[in-house]
Amino acid sequence: RKEVEQDPGPFNVPEGATVAFNCTYSNSASQSFFWYRQDCRKEPKLLMSVYSSGNEDGRFTAQLNRASQYISLLIRDSKLSDSATYLCVVNGASGSARQLTFGSGTQLTVLP
């Protein structure tokens, strides 16, 4: 089992749609969770951290389910500019609490 696992997609959705991505992680001791965004042939950039109580940033909502060891990202009212690959990132998955493990990413394309 991969340490951090994501559905690679691609997810193709129309503008204005709501889309959700899930990510599962293997180490129950993991404490820090993030979603990064990576545009085609560009560097990853932090989208948002994921907190235990769930958190929202505009059209983006992140949630954590520790019991089932998964995190989710919900994007409402999708925009063309949301087209990117979304990387799930977890600490401790590879054994060291200080190291981050990146999922392979979920590709999203928002269609006009």
Next chain:
Amino acid sequence: DAEITQSPRHKITETGRQVTLACHQTWNHNNMFWYRQDLGHGLRLIHYSYGVQDTNKGEVSDGYSVSRSNTEDLPLTLESAASSQTSVYFCASSVGPSPQYEQFFGPGTRLTVL
């Protein structure tokens, strides 16, 4: 503006050659990281450093080395390049110790080993 840069942006080399990829950041961050990104694997940690003279091995360190002689730079050396090291390499830095602090990534170096 403070930034993190990588050079070269693209490199083609031959099997067996030594290659050094540069990473330079102007944020005065103590923590610096090198990752490689391959299809189907996501980003994998190669080496990292928490300060000058500190270096540590990551998940996929075989065939790579780093040195940290100052705060701004963490060069990555491939001692004897192999075709399996063809990849996109990202350098990153953070103001504080992982994992709580955001990592800022450089633009990447696309390396091809023939």
